[in-house]
Amino acid sequence: MQYMIGSVVEGVVTGIKPYGAFVYLDSKHTGLIHISEISERFVRDVHTYVKVNQRVKVKILDVDEDGTHFKLSLKALQPQKARSMRKRITHELPPMKIGFASLQEKLDGWIKDAIQ
Numbered sequence: 001m002q003y004m005i006g007s008v009v010e011g012v013v014t015g016i017k018p019y020g021a022f023v024y025l026d027s028k029h030t031g032l033i034h035i036s037e038i039s040e041r042f043v044r045d046v047h048t049y050v051k052v053n054q055r056v057k058v059k060i061l062d063v064d065e066d067g068t069h070f071k072l073s074l075k076a077l078q079p080q081k082a083r084s085m086r087k088r089i090t091h092e093l094p095p096m097k098i099g100f101a102s103l104q105e106k107l108d109g110w111i112k113d114a115i116q
Helices: 100-115
Strands: 008-017 020-026 029-034 055-063 069-073
Touching: 029 055
Parallel strands: 029 069
Antiparallel strands: 008 020, 008 055, 020 029, 055 069
């Protein structure tokens, strides 16, 4: 089978490590779902999201040079609503009343003091 970046494929979880889950796609192709690609939420333990021998649908993010090992993602297939639940909080900074301008005003006085 021909696999391409961006494709959604089905595989079987063959192993779980603290850093992610290994997925068997076919006799020539395998992949890793890194812990950062399991969920949008903090993943303390990969075992809480996938189990060995579980069938999973994953998205191919990248392919290694030999074309047999893939970087996979579960979180890329989560609905957009779930992925955007966390709103980005932005704060506006107050206008600055100090800065380089105030240093420039005092610089000449400091130089005179240092010379004397």
